[in-house]
Amino acid sequence: MTAFTARGVTKTYGGVTALAGADLTLRAGSVHALLGENGAGKSTLIKVITGAVAPDGGELRMGEEPVTFASTAQAAANGVAVVSQELNLFPDLDVLANLYPMREPTKTGFVHRREMRERALPVLQQLGLDVDPKARLGSLSLAQRQLVEIAKALLVEPKVLILDEPTSALDSDSSERLLGVLRVLRERQVAVVFVSHILEEVMSLCDEITVLREGRTVLDARPRAELEIGDIVHAMLGGREVSSVARAASTPSGPTLSLAGVTVPDRLADVTLSCRAGEIVGLAGLAGSGNTDVLEVIAGLTKAASGTVTLPDGKGAPRDFRSAIADGVALVSGDRRRVGLMLDKPIWENISQVQPVALAGATRKLSSKALRGTAHGLAERVGVHPIDVDLRAGLLSGGNQQKVVLAKWLAADPTVLLLDDPTRGVDLGARAEIHALLRSISDSGKVVVLCSTDLDELAAICDRVLVFHRGRLCAELAGDSIDQHTLLHTMNTGTTTE
Ligand SMILES: Nc1ncnc2c1ncn2[C@@H]1O[C@H](COP(=O)(O)OP(=O)(O)OP(=O)(O)O)[C@@H](O)[C@H]1O
Ligand SMILES: [Mg+2]
Structure with a gap:
């Protein structure tokens, strides 16, 4: 009927x-x-x-x-x-x-x-x-x-x-x-x-x-x-092709981001890991497994009770949100509704939100013309559609708003790019384009660390995936051993053996 x-x-x-x-x-x-x-x-x-x-x-x-x-x-x-x-x-x-x-x-x-x-x-x-x-x-x-x-x-x-x-x-x-x-x-x-x-x-x-x-x-x-x-x-x-992303071309050898014995009560237990510039590292796990807590610890949003975080330039974890930006650490969240965007402001203002802080001259003022120009370039790079930076962000479709969140963080040109479900709500063509973009950012010598609930995404773009289970790092998968089946099994059981 x-x-x-x-x-x-x-x-x-x-x-x-x-x-x-x-x-x-x-x-x-x-x-x-x-x-x-x-x-x-x-x-x-x-x-x-x-x-x-x-x-x-x-x-x-x-x-x-x-x-x-x-x-x-x-x-x-x-x-x-x-x-x-x-x-x-x-x-x-x-x-x-x-x-x-x-x-x-x-x-x-x-x-x-x-x-x-x-x-x-x-x-x-x-x-x-x-x-x-x-x-x-x-x-x-x-x-x-x-x-x-x-x-x-x-x-x-x-x-x-x-x-x-x-x-x-x-x-x-x-x-x-x-x-x-x-x-x-x-x-x-x-x-x-x-x-x-x-x-x-x-x-x-x-x-x-x-x-x-x-x-x-x-x-x-x-x-x-x-x-x-x-x-x-x-x-x-309509017949357009979706590109697939290559893994890291050479063995990554750049500076390292590392955690040593990091513990956060009830959330993380004695986590030690390192990520090199030039590789894309995935953090997998069920909700509450600790994978997203690692991103928060690196970004300074959550304080470790014990253990140390060392950024690629040798510094410790940032003190707060502002110093994270100044230290070149960006955390891109898939939760655009809560932390991502000012919906009643134009796209260019949204993209320009963190860049002046990153340039650290709290004294240094950028002209709105310069900010608009940069914003346009970045919006184009992440594929915002329609590409009109004067449009209010709230008028964009959901997936396009998510691309603006990503552009905003890229504007700060971070050395450590942390991503939590960055392509949530993004369609599959744009998702492939964002994956290619992440690969090129990684290739240019940045540390890229990604949490995703989308196992297909982890398998598609990561060089290594670290799997978390109940607050502990329990397994590491690399290269061709990263597939959805193994990921799912490891995330649920905490072990790679069947
Ligand atoms: N109030 C508005 N003012 C101007 N343009 C708008 C408005 N609402 C929607 N649009 C435009 O209309 C088009 C369709 O948007 P719509 O939100 O329907 O897309 P969608 O298919 O739901 O996409 P998504 O998967 O990203 O949610 C987009 O180009 C969007 O920018
Ligand atoms: Mg929609």
């Missing part, structure tokens, strides 16, 4: 065409993947369908009935719920109030809140979200906030549920659980739309696939069983 259709949807913003005649056909009881490169128009189409953005043209039908929604609230009232790419939550309210944004308790508050709570608890439980409904939303982790947003959509009991990159902030356990919830919704005849850049996830979950390219539908509701990953990639890229 057709639950919802969008036909010929168009939308332009100033000179930018976001949608140029997009179609989407959703069936009840089917999980539908909406795919496409960064900037292809996925989020815009979703905003049109859910009443957040008015289209320039096109037609929407709920079942057979033509519909237009003036707001997401109206869409929700008609059974169309959305979990958007940018979270729409109120950090100062508690979890429960965030779950029912239209129904803040009034005078009869207590009764109302009790009902709200009783309805919410099973949904929170189903998602594995173990938080106090009275906790302030702002105190939750990004993944927990993402789950609150999902719970909010589920509480509407929608006929159409749209999720825009819902797993991008979740660890693999929470993602699996969410995918399980979506399977249950499919049985309950909900039409589910799911946006993701992780094609394995898409192939294991979805029944049908629609691909957008440059605002048009190029694969229209095709059954997944009829498609190979190659067909989807081809549709997304």
Whole structure:
């Protein structure tokens, strides 16, 4: 049964065409993947369908009935719920109030809140979200906030549920659980739309696939069983090639970054390792294994209780954020929503945020013209699209915002580049370009250390991968022995032997 259709949807913003005649056909009881490169128009189409953005043209039908929604609230009232790419939550309210944004308790508050709570608890439980409904939303982790947003959509009991990159902030356990919830919704005849850049996830979950390219539908509701990953990639890229990255050309011999016996209570136990300039070193591990803690210790964000960190120039770990930049240490986080960007500021200001600090002349002022020029060059290097540095960062698509975060740190020209899931939300073409860029930065004599939840990424670009398990460094893989299977096994068991 057709639950919802969008036909010929168009939308332009100033000179930018976001949608140029997009179609989407959703069936009840089917999980539908909406795919496409960064900037292809996925989020815009979703905003049109859910009443957040008015289209320039096109037609929407709920079942057979033509519909237009003036707001997401109206869409929700008609059974169309959305979990958007940018979270729409109120950090100062508690979890429960965030779950029912239209129904803040009034005078009869207590009764109302009790009902709200009783309805919410099973949904929170189903998602594995173990938080106090009275906790302030702002105190939750990004993944927990993402789950609150999902719970909010589920509480509407929608006929159409749209999720825009819902797993991008979740660890693999929470993602699996969410995918399980979506399977249950499919049985309950909900039409589910799911946006993701992780094609394995898409192939294991979805029944049908629609691909957008440059605002048009190029694969229209095709059954997944009829498609190979190659067909989807081809549709997304329109025949462009994705490059693969070579390993280090020669044995790295540059200066070394090292940790000796570093311990952080409850997080890291006696970690000793070294990374040379000219090699890309991966740090793998499950959430809480300590791999990302190593990045924080090197960047000076977490202090080691014992042990030493030695930067390539012989100095110890930076004291704080500012001195890290001055010492040439950059930590690029995949959590762009929290630490990455000033969304209401132009791209060039975002990219220029750390560079003046890096040039250390707190006294030295750079002209905005010079900063704009540098920003343009860097935006081009990481592939920001559209390339207009005066555009507000918040107007870029999600993946393009992530590229701006990377450009910002490259502007500081760091000697130690630390990356935590740097290509989260970035499409596969741009991801390959960023990988090539990391290789060239490494080749130019920089230390590059990378944490990633994407094992494919670690296998694709690392010369060595150090695997962490429960706070300890438990194994080292090198060259061709770095493959997804071995990584997964080692991360879960703490040993390479089967
Ligand atoms: N409010 C806006 N003003 C100007 N341009 C916009 C606005 N919203 C979206 N765009 C542009 O429209 C195009 C489509 O963006 P959209 O967010 O739909 O992409 P997407 O497919 O969701 O990408 P991603 O995978 O990166 O999330 C992009 O070029 C984007 O910069
Ligand atoms: Mg998007």
